[in-house]
Amino acid sequence: MLTFVLVHGAWHDGSAWETVIKHLQAQGHQAFAPTIAGHGKSVDKNVNHAQCTQSIVDSIVGKDLTDIVLLGHSFAGTIIAKVAEAIPDRIRRLIFLDAFVLNDGESLRDSLPPHYQALFDSLARESDDRTMVMPFELWREALLNDADLELARSSYARLSPEPYQPWIDKLDLKQFYSLPIPKSYLYCTEDNVLPQGEQWGWHPRMSNRLGLFRLVQMPGSHEVMFSNPVGLAEKIIVAGRD
């Protein structure tokens, strides 16, 4: 029996994992899905990266969870790296699910291709509160490319504006890169939100930064927790087991 803590990506909140958690539990595991500070609907969006990290640390420590498999999706790759620095002794393994693995000193924005930097800069500027609203066309074509239009719409309705500051904060990751915690990278082979290929893609560009890691792959888009939650749960188990 494993204890999973699943950390959602940008625009999401913890409810994104609902179906995945049900399946993990049906397989005999425990799973929790805290919401990152500044994420979800009707909350204060004025947060920085350290506050995002602290909210996940607080959730894990508050429940006194130990020996956990800590998974981060997308943006949350940057969160679990910092959570691992804060509470390494509680973590059995890290799983990066189509997730950012930043170089020491980088911000998430630093690792994006120029056209995305321009897009997100402009989305944040246009808002009242330095948040970004996900453009539906981008969601449908690049993030949910394996879903039908109905699922693209219903999942889009669950999103909320993403605070920009955590994307800009530069992260000191020296400690992370010295931690001996085992790591897995779970890559969905149709994930095209970062342009696939050596220059900008998730894998192998970011995954290889982990040093020795366990590679697990499955068909699917960036939002496979919506398009194939049962298949994802199976692969999370493969990525998370000893």
Added chain:
Amino acid sequence: MLTFVLVHGAWHDGSAWETVIKHLQAQGHQAFAPTIAGHGKSVDKNVNHAQCTQSIVDSIVGKDLTDIVLLGHSFAGTIIAKVAEAIPDRIRRLIFLDAFVLNDGESLRDSLPPHYQALFDSLARESDDRTMVMPFELWREALLNDADLELARSSYARLSPEPYQPWIDKLDLKQFYSLPIPKSYLYCTEDNVLPQGEQWGWHPRMSNRLGLFRLVQMPGSHEVMFSNPVGLAEKIIVAGRD
């Protein structure tokens, strides 16, 4: 219900889509497969790229098809880009199936690795009418690598010599790159006719030129309309839907 127009690649004619069309129809869709000018058996092979494009435009306008999903395979990636410039209002979405996406000003030949340029130059020179006969060994090993020898042979018997001029004509694609028509790239992961990898491969080298596009992938070779027509039809629907 969608209306598909499927445009075949080099050496082929419209009959290549027979089984795919049957399955699309069984799923409630309409599908047409015109033959490009200068293609097929016992026809005049003296055509240029503009004439190839015009023949597909004529077929679509002649049948007064509107709101179409226009798919191009391989060579026909260059055709559907120019058809889209000619009749953008009739097109709902473009699908590139292991297809060339040329840069503005390039010819198809310009985008080939040197060993293919040399091979095709020499095939055209050896012919009486500037056409290229597909070498069987290339067909069997690099284009139908997922088929058995019998299917490689029976499908080879359906080919006809490919006119060279449309491969040499430089294409003005400025208008194409400004069209707001949605685009999908359908990539078969065992397609090895262009050497896989960043330098010469179909995906992500050519697909990324499309800007925002929907990526759909399936197992299969370059000639998946022969080796797995039913699976291909299913993925064409995923690539073509809204």
Added chain:
Amino acid sequence: MLTFVLVHGAWHDGSAWETVIKHLQAQGHQAFAPTIAGHGKSVDKNVNHAQCTQSIVDSIVGKDLTDIVLLGHSFAGTIIAKVAEAIPDRIRRLIFLDAFVLNDGESLRDSLPPHYQALFDSLARESDDRTMVMPFELWREALLNDADLELARSSYARLSPEPYQPWIDKLDLKQFYSLPIPKSYLYCTEDNVLPQGEQWGWHPRMSNRLGLFRLVQMPGSHEVMFSNPVGLAEKIIVAGRD
């Protein structure tokens, strides 16, 4: 009916193919799995690359096998290239299974990323007999990433120390690169023992050196003969048929 000769990789011996062979036989084929000189338990590990090659040549000639499909896994890519030079007339096709395809004049070590060169140098130095013991963590995370811990352990118990000299010997491969024998590359898409990507990966980096070759892919790790022997046998038939 095909005659397969399956050549194991480093740390292994011929018994690695047991289940694969059973399935090939069940499909009506013949299959042999000789052990390379200096490999297996309780044997003299003092061998060079030429002796490794000669032991496989002797096994094929000793059984008077002809018209064979000769497969090499991993390290054995370097062996089958030299066996093909020695007895080309006995070989119908070569299959490289996640295997090294060296450039003329290179050693296996030359084609490894620096961190592996350092690791294997140090493993060999630490031993009494210039052999390398596979580190279990590397085996479990990078070579058997698609297996559970139990299979990772039971298969690890079958390994024996790998002699280092065959990894250092520079190979003259001029004749190999001029042989007209058909070639297939069978690539397992989760093989992460060489870091995936253009710079260090198996495919397309090494596969493309073969010139015209048949690409066959399947899901799986570097050690798919343990994690999915039946699926591997099916793909070996696809890679090996005419």
